[in-house]
Amino acid sequence: MESNKNNKPLASISLDLDNQWTYMKIHGDEGWDEYPSYFDIFVPYVLDVLDELELKITFFIVGKDTEREGNLKYLKMITERGHEVGNHSYHHESWLQTYSYEKIEKEIREAEEAIETATGQRTTGFRGPGFSWSKDLLKVLENRGYSFDASTLPTYLGPLARMYYFSKSDLSKEEKNARKELFGKFSEGFRKLKPYKWDLGEGKRITEIPVTTMPFLKIPFHLSYLIFLGNMSIMLMNLYLGVAIRLCKITKTPVSFLLHPLDLIGGDQITQLAFFPGMNVTSAEKVKIFKQVVHTLSRNYTLVNMSDYHDSLQSETRMIFKRI
Numbered sequence: 543m544e545s546n547k548n549n550k551p552l553a554s555i556s557l558d559l560d561n562q563w564t565y566m567k568i569h570g571d572e573g574w575d576e577y578p579s580y581f582d583i584f585v586p587y588v589l590d591v592l593d594e595l596e597l598k599i600t601f602f603i604v605g606k607d608t609e610r611e612g613n614l615k616y617l618k619m620i621t622e623r624g625h626e627v628g629n630h631s632y633h634h635e636s637w638l639q640t641y642s643y644e645k646i647e648k649e650i651r652e653a654e655e656a657i658e659t660a661t662g663q664r665t666t667g668f669r670g671p672g673f674s675w676s677k678d679l680l681k682v683l684e685n686r687g688y689s690f691d692a693s694t695l696p697t698y699l700g701p702l703a704r705m706y707y708f709s710k711s712d713l714s715k716e717e718k719n720a721r722k723e724l725f726g727k728f729s730e731g732f733r734k735l736k737p738y739k740w741d742l743g744e745g746k747r748i749t750e751i752p753v754t755t756m757p758f759l760k761i762p763f764h765l766s767y768l769i770f771l772g773n774m775s776i777m778l779m780n781l782y783l784g785v786a787i788r789l790c791k792i793t794k795t796p797v798s799f800l801l802h803p804l805d806l807i808g809g810d811q812i813t814q815l816a817f818f819p820g821m822n823v824t825s826a827e828k829v830k831i832f833k834q835v836v837h838t839l840s841r842n843y844t845l846v847n848m849s850d851y852h853d854s855l856q857s858e859t860r861m862i863f864k865r866i
Contacts (some may be wrong), residue, residue, distance in 0.1 A: 548748070553684070553797035553843035554751070554818040554851035556561040556600040556692065557588070558669060560803060561607050564634045565815055568672075577610060580812050589623050591806065591829055595836050598624050599801075602669045602692075605632035605653030607823035608660040617660040622781050626847040629653050629665040630694070637673025643678040650682050667848050669693050669828050673730075673753070680740050683748055690742075690749040690852045692798065697755045697762055698731030731760045734843065737855050738862040749852060753800045757789040765835065766820070772831040773823050783835060787842055797843060798851065806832060 566574035575641055592599060599618050605611050622625060632653040632825065642648065650668065658664045670693035683691055735757060739747045741832040755762050762812060763786040772779040790797055809816030816822075841846060846854075 550842065550844045552846050552851050552854045553799060553839060554600070554848045555597060555792055555799050555801065555849050556602060556669070557801040557803070558630055559604065560605075560630075560634065561596050561604065561613075561672075562812070562814060564604065564671070565804070565818060567634070568636065569818075577606065578814065579607065579610055579613055580803075580814075581607070581613045581616040582849050583811055584807055585838075587618055587825075588803070588806055589619060589625075591832070592625070593623070595833065597836065597845055598626070598847055599845075600626040600628050600667065602628040602630035602667075602756075603635045603653075603657050603661070603665075604671075605649075605656040608656040612792070614660055616656075618662070621661045621663045626833050626849055627657055627663050627665055628667040628669060629657060629688075629846065630669055630811065631671050632656070634671045636670075636674050638670050638672075638674040638679065639676040641676075642669065643675045643682065646676070646679050647682045647685075650679075650686060654686070664733065666690075667692060667751075667852070680748055680756070681742055681746075684742055684746050688748065692751045692753065692848065693761065694730065694733055694750060694752040694757065696730060696733040696735050696752050697760045699761060720821045734862065734864070735760075735793075736862070737796060737798075738864050741863045741865045749855065751798050751848065751852065751855075752862075754790065754797045756786045757793040757795050759789075765805040765832065766802060768835055769805055769823060769828060769831055772834075773820070776831070776834070779831070780834070780838070783838055788837070791842070796851075796855070797839070798840065798848070799839065801832075 561579050562636045563577045595790060604618065608617065629650060654665050662759055666689045668688055668691050673695040675691065675693035680691060735748060735752055735754065737751045739749050741747055751765060763783060767783045768779050768783060770781055804818060806828050808823050808828055809821035810824050
């Protein structure tokens with residue numbers, strides 16, 4: 543992977559900009575279909591944190607959020623402050639992989655057009671809600687000229703995460719069935735950690751950039767997990783992150799690091815979601831942990847958005863091609 547002048551490899555940072563209603567929808571809470579938003583609180587807040595750290599990242603945006611007039615100035619603020627935007631689907635349904643080709647194409651196209659209108663920037667990368675993906679999705683992305691997909695999370699822990707999530711939700715049996723592949727199957731743990739190119743046939747290919755998990759063990763170390771550990775012990779969190787980075791370096795696994803809004807802000811500011819796991823940790827404490835994590839990552843990597851990261855991967859002559 544391409545290195546900068548300080549001989550540090552690049553690592554990407556991205557944030558799935560899931561809004562208040564998406565958390566309520568997955569949790570099964572009434573009122574989600576009125577599409578309540580916390581963008582007026584969260585977006586300026588997180589942009590100030592990123593400015594302080596001199597980070598430029600990729601925000602994966604849900605198309606539906608462009609329909610609310612009050613959201614538009616905050617979405618535009620993201621690109622005005624120098625960040626990249628990606629496509630996170632239109633309706634944020636974690637069962638996207640069950641859609642027909644035609645429905646996927648509509649979902650991607652409408653989100654893409656809405657995000658470009660709102661932000662002034664066309665999306666060239668995609669991440670599925672709940673790490674959902676399918677062969678048809680990859681074909682749609684390639685046909686629409688996308689550079690990369692970032693929907694895979696190579697971990698064996700998906701079913702455990704789903705069980706825990708369902709135990710804390712108010713979902714009906716039917717709703718749980720619709721979400722039965724949320725966070726992926728056990729078999730996702732067998733997927734490749736290093737970025738690769740999907741071979742779609744007929745000379746068509748698209749790059750896959752997995753959310754990085756710990757080599758060998760395939761356990762996640764994105765910020766949600768580090769916040770959980772940090773809430774128990776900062777020493778334990780630092781050890782866990784240090785081991786993950788060390789294993790990535792030993793195996794030459796490039797790092798794609800993932801954030802979610804509730805990793806950076808607590809129930810003290812977003813009171814409507816105070817019941818969510820981890821929301822008992824204050825915003826100030828979450829930002830403190832995030833800064834420690836960024837400091838550790840930046841000692842080992844140059845942190846960039848996903849397009850810069852993708853472009854550096856293309857200079858790799860040994861990228862694996864995986865037949866779909």
